[in-house]
Amino acid sequence: MRRRLAALPAALLLLPTVLLAPAAGAGPAGARPFSSEPALVTTSVETPVLYDDDEGGNASGDDPAIWVHPSDRDRSLVLATAKEGGLRVYDLEAAELQSLAATPAPRADGVDGRYNNVDIAYGLQLGGTTADVAVVSDRYNDQLRFFVIDPAGSAAATPLREVTAPEQGFLFSPDRATVDEEHTAYGVAVWQPGDGESYAVVTQEGDTTIATARLVAAADGAVGYTDVEHLEVPGSFPLPDGTTWVPCQEPGAEPQLEGVAVDRRTGTLYATQEDVGLWRIPLPLGTGAPLLLDRVADFGVHDAYDPESGECEPLDPAAPGFGGPNLVADAEGVDVWYGPGKTGYVVVSSQGDDRYAVYATADGNRSLGTFRVAGDGIDDVDGSDGLAVTNRPVGDYREGLLVTHDEPETGPDADPERDATGFSYVDWGAVADALHLRVDTSAGNDPRF
Template sequence: MTGHRPRPWAVCALTAAVAVLCTTPAAARGAETLPEVRPRVETPALYDDEAGGNADADDPAIWRNAADPDRSLVVATAKEGGLRVYDLDARLVQSIAAPAAPGPDDAPGRFNNVDLVQGLKLSTGRADVAVTTDRGSDRLRVYRIDPSRPGRPLTDVTDPAAAPPVFSTGQEEINEQRTAYGLATWTDRATGRSYALVSRRERTTVALLELIPTASGGVGYRTVRTLDLPASFRLPDGTSWSPCAEPGELPQVEGMVVDPANGTLYAGQEDVGIWRMRADLTGTPRLVDTVREYGVPAVYDEATEECAAGADPGYGGARLSADVEGLTLLQESDGDGLLLASSQGDDTFAAYDREIDEDNEYEGGFRVTGASPSLDGSEECDGAAVLAAPLGSRFPNGLLVVQDGHDAPGDGDRAATNFKFVDLADVTTALDD
């Protein structure tokens, strides 16, 4: 990729719970003009209204069919719309509904994030599975991927008897929707055990759940441990700062990814920045980059339901604009690679080196822009997934899939979302320039 750049951060605070690394002020470095890449294809639009099934594109994952890479799949969440499965031409293969609400006053199923586990041990043999957070019911759902069923490749193998609420104590608490939110899967190479790391909506908690095969051929899980990231931060001038939010809300985590080479978890705390920590949630997390808005004082206005920001003291980073979302790992065959992060606030993507001993140096950025009037780019990206492996004739260099929070052209006043498919060679070329 690109050559090493000067480190844009310096250690500014250390506590028993976390090591906080603060970026030098954005104004000291100036703005950066980023290269543009264009999608090759896009999925059909999803509409978050009754007519569209309350479907809202959020987070993708890429499954490679090793026996026939041309038949690889993209599995993606659509919130209340459940799961969508697409082929490499971005055509819909399968639609899986989210579970109905258990009662008339209860929250319905709402699939938020998705990730894959390869070769998960089941009582019936090993299988690749897709794991998703069901924010509506505060549970995980697990789907077996079966390439011999081209029209319905995903089958629910969640064992309901072994799939309890992740954070809540009962349905009343589930209905408050401080529930399972972000997700990353991880298989510990030392033990062979597979896990899901799950964040909690409107809280700073991340939980480590072990995925467990059950006698019925299904999958359940158990909580191993949890970790709470900070909700407030000590600034270089000695003051304390917390991101502005509605009363009672804490700065949540959503985008997460694990580097399997070293068991490192990267977690995006949306209004704060990117954390690096051990995937087993032991040790001391480190904040390796912050959003531009880090340290900016703001007051929540109940009348407008917006935060009124004060003067920027210049403690934030220069690469990310809140929210930081869509973390994904580009793993190259030679062991190199990049951490990619969606900078939702300015419609860009930032790339960082995987090397933790180099403090994940910034390696460049890019935008996903429109390829034609009918094929637009990515705005306010929620989720992203990348795979640096040949995917048949369509994407022989690998694939980047990004969510588009404002698909265009729209359908009148209806808000539309979808997913864009980008040739990975275009991304690596842009970052090398």
């Protein structure tokens, strides 16, 4: 079922008065924002380099997820997508434990996959046992893929094993020919509302559509999905000067969303629309209006697509934007760090200026500042796409762990002549110190219900 939201009717929370108000941390509306210097944290831990070429198996890092072991946190895992290169599994020292190829989907018309984003579903009932499952979006097959996680974690010989049920339906496409146009499954997050049901929230490449799908397990332990529903968020926005702004895209595309994360305590979805900003959306879809919490700096700048360069260029380079100082397009990865009660932090990667923005989960999602990640013996983190964060002590990260994508990977072990990516591990305690955030790992909110 598709629920379409009109551009911005007055009945929505996205009223013109909200859109014209200063974005989080912004100065006067209409003025081009200038941000204060971000806080600086460092890391010395990164995964082995991935290369997006034939020799490297066309592996391009994109999005991580952190699996927390139920009893021995030292055996927790980091999972990461590598697009056509499949999946990678790392331990808490960033050593690679397993590489899974993006094999053809188990469909009669299945093709080799392209794994874009990943999240974890905890405590699914599979074939009479309880198991944790990695949920992966497969762009080339417009579906979800599922991988059961060995409870031994990093001590397992093969931590992940695919359990995708055969002949799963397309999430956004009516047929295989449409799938091949690649407006398909993109970002993914797991939503477990606590009633024994589990859902995946999925965004669509090149479109403004978000889907939810209920996860189901077969008696043989395979995992599939059903009850797919859709919601479209706005793709055009009124501006104070009376014009309507549509973010510039390549022909045939709309301003897409990618990063999604669910605050499992409240059923609140946080979603990044790359050229627009950060949304807050109630779940289930359609039970409340989406609210645009923060906007990228160039929000409202009218661009034109240049077919020769393949880029969007401003019609007036001096035109002011109506966004805030926290995000520079693309707004990409997003996740939630849990504090006591309903407190905590929403973390968003600002890919356009190599920063991360932090917002409160309470207090109207107020902005709490931004930070950068510098390398200590490794390269700085640049152009981050996906990220994942946990509030649980894992390994040496006693106040939680942030894992973030890094592109380009330019460290001493990277070949500068190849398209290199990787992932960096950041001690959340260092982020908390830099931004004066409260850390309380005694809080509940364990991902297992």
